[in-house]
Amino acid sequence: MDTLDFSKAASVMDIIREVREKGDAALRSYSLKFDGVETSELEVPASEMENAWNGLDEELKAALLLSKGNIEKYQKTIMWKQMEKSELYQKVHALRRVGIYVPGGKASYPSTVLMTAVLARVAGVEEIVVVTPPQKDGINRATLAACYISGVDRVFQTGGAQAVAALAYGTETIPRVDKIVGPGNQYVALAKKLVYGDVGIDSIAGPSEIVIVADHTANKEWVALDILAQAEHDEMARTFLISSDEKVLSDIEEELMKQKLLQPRINVIEESLANNHYAILTSDRAESIGIVNLIAGEHVSIQTADAEDYVDNVRTAGAIFIGEYSPEAIGDYSAGPSHVLPTSGNARFASGLSVNDFLRTNSVIALSRGTFMECAATAVAIANEESLAAHRDSVSKRMGGRA
Ligand SMILES: NC(=O)c1ccc[n+]([C@@H]2O[C@H](COP(=O)([O-])OP(=O)(O)OC[C@H]3O[C@@H](n4cnc5c(N)ncnc54)[C@H](O)[C@@H]3O)[C@@H](O)[C@H]2O)c1
Ligand SMILES: N[C@H](CO)Cc1c[nH]c[nH+]1
Numbered sequence: 165m166d167t168l169d170f171s172k173a174a175s176v177m178d179i180i181r182e183v184r185e186k187g188d189a190a191l192r193s194y195s196l197k198f199d200g201v202e203t204s205e206l207e208v209p210a211s212e213m214e215n216a217w218n219g220l221d222e223e224l225k226a227a228l229l230l231s232k233g234n235i236e237k238y239q240k241t242i243m244w245k246q247m248e249k250s251e252l253y254q255k256v257h258a259l260r261r262v263g264i265y266v267p268g269g270k271a272s273y274p275s276t277v278l279m280t281a282v283l284a285r286v287a288g289v290e291e292i293v294v295v296t297p298p299q300k301d302g303i304n305r306a307t308l309a310a311c312y313i314s315g316v317d318r319v320f321q322t323g324g325a326q327a328v329a330a331l332a333y334g335t336e337t338i339p340r341v342d343k344i345v346g347p348g349n350q351y352v353a354l355a356k357k358l359v360y361g362d363v364g365i366d367s368i369a370g371p372s373e374i375v376i377v378a379d380h381t382a383n384k385e386w387v388a389l390d391i392l393a394q395a396e397h398d399e400m401a402r403t404f405l406i407s408s409d410e411k412v413l414s415d416i417e418e419e420l421m422k423q424k425l426l427q428p429r430i431n432v433i434e435e436s437l438a439n440n441h442y443a444i445l446t447s448d449r450a451e452s453i454g455i456v457n458l459i460a461g462e463h464v465s466i467q468t469a470d471a472e473d474y475v476d477n478v479r480t481a482g483a484i485f486i487g488e489y490s491p492e493a494i495g496d497y498s499a500g501p502s503h504v505l506p507t508s509g510n511a512r513f514a515s516g517l518s519v520n521d522f523l524r525t526n527s528v529i530a531l532s533r534g535t536f537m538e539c540a541a542t543a544v545a546i547a548n549e550e551s552l553a554a555h556r557d558s559v560s561k562r563m564g565g566r567a
């Protein structure tokens with residue numbers, strides 16, 4: 165399901181062009197325009213990261229460290245391994261410099277720092293640069309503290325499409341990176357799409373989404389809160405509730421209307437629910453699974469008696485949360501896998517961010533004469549078919565060996 169708003173693409177293109185032409189001056193002027201903040205200094209001094217960490221209360225410090233530990237543990241288990249050298253093998257390299265977009269428009273996201281920078285560190289990236297929107301009272305303390313414990317090298321206060329352009333092309337102050345990762349709103353997502361090719365990107369991780377399948381065994385209050393937890397991110401956040409039981413749908417919808425009134429971010433929630441919430445009645449389990457796969461949502465949460473059975477059938481999801489004790493919010497903060505996940509149907513072809521996004525590979529071809537001879541005649545035949553005589557001769561001359 166395509167949900168990027170392309171009517172914004174022209175203005176995003178203008179922003180990118182302006183940053184390429186005017187560099188830091190353009191960043192300052194956009195910060196004033198979109199964030200209402202004067203940014204005479206674009207870089208946050210490294211000492212502020214350490215000070216922020218030292219000033220954090222002990223409970224939050226412990227929480228961030230535990231989350232970091234779980235992220236590291238999980239990412240180490242899934243990291244590509246270096247193959248043994250042989251005649252044909254694949255070599256794994258860490259990227260040299262990466263840029264991380266940490267959102268900061270409607271909320272602060274220290275968790276996103278952990279869910280991105282820790283992965284880059286595990287991969288062995290040499291330099292990690294963070295960009296995040298400027299704030300009137302300075303960058304959020306917990307975000308800076310998370311940068312400190314995650315091993316971020318430099319933090320710049322600039323957000324939106326302009327920050328993505330700065331990372332893609334470099335400015336006087338912000339270094340050009342090899343790859344940009346991290347989630348953001350529509351402007352960020354469109355900018356990443358536009359600069360791709362000049363720089364690597366992870367995937368389009370835009371406004372949050374959840375697809376919940378529930379049956380009569382689901383706890384309606386918990387499900388309602390799971391819906392609200394995504395709706396509170398953004399007016400554009402999309403939430404889907406699927407059930408083959410009409411009463412389950414109506415009970416949960418009723419609970420949702422009650423629960424939303426207790427939420428401090430009610431304004432964002434109401435707009436998100438009004439425009440982007442769907443309650444879908446299906447005829448049976450098979451139809452529910454079909455719809456889940458069609459939506460290809462960022463998060464799929466299964467809260468049914470037979471939740472385990474869904475794992476093999478749900479093929480398109482950023483991440484799958486099985487059972488009532490795997491709420492999506494636990495994945496946002498502390499389970500281990502990154503919460504940076506593909507949105508807008510991108511789960512049809514993209515995966516969630518992992519340590520392997522910070523690696524690249526190249527194949528190595530180091531043939532002995534014997535192995536060369538095994539494939540030489542094939543190469544000559546195909547080169548002839550392609551009428552590429554120099555290719556043919558490059559192989560055939562070697563077939564006779566050195567004089
Ligand atoms: N998919 C994921 O993995 C994931 C994870 C965390 C957050 N998110 C999503 O990230 C998003 C964060 O959005 P946010 O808005 O809070 O922060 P953000 O940092 O993504 O966007 C804020 C920036 O948007 C730019 N902007 C705002 N209005 C603009 C305009 N009219 N024209 C041009 N630029 C404009 C400004 O530069 C501002 O600094 C949410 O949609 C949330 O759901 C997704
Ligand atoms: N649910 C978001 C991804 O869509 C990630 C997040 C960060 N903090 C809270 N939630």
Ligand SMILES: [Zn+2]
Pocket residue numbers: 372393394397493496
């Ligand atoms: Zn969330």
